[in-house]
Amino acid sequence: QKEVEQDPGPLSVPEGAIVSLNCTYSNSAFQYFMWYRQYSRKGPELLMYTYSSGNKEDGRFTAQVDKSSKYISLFIRDSQPSDSATYLCAIRGGYQKVTFGTGTKLQVIP
Amino acid sequence: GAVVSQHPSWVICKSGTSVKIECRSLDFQATTMFWYRQFPKQSLMLMATSNEGSKATYEQGVEKDKFLINHASLTLSTLTVTSAHPEDSSFYICSASRDREGEQYFGPGTRLTVT
Numbered sequence: 001q002k003e004v005e006q007d008p009g010p011l012s013v014p015e016g017a018i019v020s021l022n023c024t025y026s027n028s029a030f031q032y033f034m035w036y037r038q039y040s041r042k043g044p045e046l047l048m049y050t051y052s053s054g055n056k057e058d059g060r061f062t063a064q065v066d067k068s069s070k071y072i073s074l075f076i077r078d079s080q081p082s083d084s085a086t087y088l089c090a091i092r093g094g095y096q097k098v099t100f101g102t103g104t105k106l107q108v109i110p
Numbered sequence: 111g112a113v114v115s116q117h118p119s120w121v122i123c124k125s126g127t128s129v130k131i132e133c134r135s136l137d138f139q140a141t142t143m144f145w146y147r148q149f150p151k152q153s154l155m156l157m158a159t160s161n162e163g164s165k166a167t168y169e170q171g172v173e174k175d176k177f178l179i180n181h182a183s184l185t186l187s188t189l190t191v192t193s194a195h196p197e198d199s200s201f202y203i204c205s206a207s208r209d210r211e212g213e214q215y216f217g218p219g220t221r222l223t224v225t
Contacts, residue, residue, distance in 0.1 A: 043203050043216035044154070088153065098214065100153040
């Protein structure tokens with residue numbers, strides 16, 4: 001079993017739709033949860049960073065963590081064509097290395 | 111902000127030659143830098159972690175004699191791919207952190223093509 005599982009997609013949605021991206025993880029020791037956005041041939045850009053269960057909102061983005069289910073989500077409201085990218089979840093615990101999901105490729109169609 | 115740059119952004123080299131990739135933290139001091147490799151349609155795989163002034167810690171399966179990492183200052187780390195082969199062709203990405211536990215800021219990546 002992989003430490004972090006993420007559906008690779010691709011996921012296509014119309015502009016304005018609500019997007020839901022998800023990851024599951026296996027190690028309950030993981031404490032920190034991140035979402036990165038990566039455009040083609042570019043480095044990842046940190047979108048959200050949280051360390052507790054519950055929701056964290058930043059503009060159109062909401063990160064949700066459910067530690068009891070080992071499940072994390074990223075919601076994008078009012079999706080825009082510029083949101084088209086690959087979204088990577090990333091998880092780590094304490095001093096341990098960061099483990100990335102495989103990424104979900106999102107396409108927002110105008 | 112926290113900006114990390116990489117140079118070059120794209121390099122093509124012949125099989126058997128060595129290539130050096132630079133990673134710089136432009137507006138902060140990075141005590142820890144990380145080097146990742148990303149193959150097409152795959153996630154980032156950590157290659158090594160380096161702390162300023164000390165030897166890098168390599169992940170299992172990564173040849174330390176092939177991928178030489180130097181973290182000579184708080185703003186610069188270099189990755190040298192020695193005797194490159196076509197299978198080393200990949201997207202190499204560095205990240206930098208103010209401390210080992212802190213947030214990682216990623217560079218834009220370097221695409222290496224070995225012919």
